Amino acid sequence: MSFRPAGFRPAVFGYAVALAFALTVSVVTAQDAKPATAASAAAPAAAGAAEHAAAPATEATAAVKPGDAAAGAGKAAACGACHGMDGNSSDSQYPKLAGQHESYIVRQVADFKSGKRANPVMMAMSATLSEQDVHDVGAYFATKTSLPGVADEALVEHGQTLYRQGDPTRGIPACMACHSIDGRGNPGAMYPQLTSQHAQYIEATLKAWHDGTSWGDDAHAKIMPGIAQKLDAKDITALASYIEGLHAAESGAAAPATP
The missing domain is CATH 1.10.760.10 (Cytochrome c-like domain)
Known part of the structure; x- marks a missing residue:
């Protein structure tokens, strides 16, 4: 069984280009997604930390009111x-x-x-x-x-x-x-x-x-x-x-x- 060189090279080359393009898109997409994912994951944590940090101030403010x-x-x-x-x-x-x-x-x-x-x-x-x-x-x-x-x-x-x-x-x-x-x-x-x-x-x-x-x-x-x-x-x-x-x-x- 043999392949005709003239027909094989263009096909292989086309598949290779398509594969490379697909991989490149996947990598770029993954890289773009990671910071977003990290940011999304960090947002609740940051919000929780902010709430935790703000809690004492809120409690302190509520603890003593202007004189009655x-x-x-x-x-x-x-x-x-x-x-x-x-x-x-x-x-x-x-x-x-x-x-x-x-x-x-x-x-x-x-x-x-x-x-x-x-x-x-x-x-x-x-x-x-x-x-x-x-x-x-x-x-x-x-x-x-x-x-x-x-x-x-x-x-x-x-x-x-x-x-x-x-x-x-x-x-x-x-x-x-x-x-x-x-x-x-x-x-x-x-x-x-x-x-x-x-x-x-x-x-x-x-x-x-x-x-x-x-x-x-x-x-x-x-x-x-x-x-x-x-x-x-x-x-x-x-x-x-x-x-x-x-x-x-x-x-x-x-x-x-x-x-």
Whole structure:
């Protein structure tokens, strides 16, 4: 049996070309398919990883909500013994919390819990509160109004000068730069409301800062000790008295801190 060379070569050559083309297409198709397959397989894994990574953030966000004043009313009952049920303490050694910003109260309680701010009573009380409790209590007191106090007329001029102008020659900034012209503070920066605060509490706090007491080691906590150390005893007494008499009129304008 023999093949005719002239007929065999074209046929073989044609089959070879067809086979080569088919193999080439198969290889290219396979190569194109592999990344797609890998990508398809990786997509669920990536999505699962993303969901897993996002889960803690979602849980953390859901764990603590903005303070609920209604819920805080009941939780604040224990605070009333010292600070007054409406946040207006009758004992001037305890600060008024009425009208105080939620953000500031939350920060201070957190500092008591961590021991950054030392006070045996508050450290014990704060230990029983959850983070949500603190936000609720803060929201409750923020809805209350601080009752106006009275300044010593003899101290008003000195106190007002320091509060509104500071003393650049001694590097003392104006208090209102952070606490506002009427003492309402700045909740975003966690600068507290000072309006109508007890002079005794303000004086004791400024003296403690002056003598080296600190409520933490971060930059925010170092602001007031650094300023208080530049004040003398007369400055502190005048400022404390002026702040107690500082309050805003119903129209919103700052009222004179006078008796």
